Amino acid sequence: MFIRSERLFLRPAWPEDWAELHGAIDDAAVVRNLARAPWPYRPEDARSFVSREPVTRYPDFLVTLPGAEGARIIGCAGIVAAEDGAAELGYWIAREHWGRGYATEAARAVLSVARALGHDRIEASHFLDNPASGRVLRKLGFAPTGEHRPRRSEGRGTVVTSVVYHTRLRGAENGDGGGDGTGGGDREPMRHAA
Template identity: 65%
Template sequence: MFVRSERLFLRPGWPEDQDEFLALIDDESVVRNLTRAPWPYTGEDARRFLDAAPDMLLPRFLITQPGAHGTRIIGCIGLSLLDGEANLGYWIARDHWGQGFASEAARAVLSLARALGHKRIVGSHFVDNPASGRVLEKVGFRPTGRVLERYSEGRAASCLSREYAVEFDSPSDCGDDCDNSGLGSAPAMAPKRAA
């Protein structure tokens, strides 16, 4: 599965991505904000992640940026199950922070999630990483009011995490924000306030 947004191309990871992927995620300032990535992050961890079987209802992608000199990986984004709900997770390599890539990739994945029939997506961030909360709010998530303890493999500790959610209207009810494909850079959803 592939998704194109205004500046980005989201694609599956392949075994030949291992070295480039590892060079980007092998950064404690990235890994400490993730729940499932260990620290230190090794080549074996990268291989296992890239070799994992795809799930068509919970897709995950490498975030790549096409350019004049080829396409480079700048992060990762995808859906997973968390406490029985579809959860949006992502990371961007430190050299690419602050350029709107996380928001753009999240909008594209949320449009795809809606097209796949998901009704609600949750997301969270550790309380000491408010930048991730700003990304979630920018793409339509609203705080649920819950602050939960989540274990971070990268920190080897449980940390407080704020929960957010976005709920979709009917998949055919795109409104004026949709482009023709439903997968463009505009959010193809009508966010609702989470309960």
């Protein structure tokens, strides 16, 4: 599955992507904000990630930035099955690309795929000391649940407090006022190819 947004191209990971992926994520400032990525992030971790079998209902994508030199990997975004069975949004963007709206754009694209796959309620969380991710989630139409959960950070090697959010992907299209994960009037055109 492939997604084209206004500035980005999201695609599956291929085994030959491991070195470029490793170069993008091999940054303690990025990994410390992720739950599942270890630190240090080794070449073997990148090889393992790009070699995983895809799960149709829970897709993840490399976020690439097309340019004159081709499309460079700048991050990753996807939906995973959380421990409690909920669908959970996750994303990261390489530090040199922070502050440009790429996380919001990539996550919005993934939410459109989640809706097409039949997901209704999506959860997301961020570590308490990463409020920038909370701003991204609010732009996407997520609302805080009021819950703070202890969550293991593999990159930090410890449990960290996370702030939990959720959104409904169905409802607004049916006129019942539910959140649609697009941030209200902040919609961006999305072009898909599957």
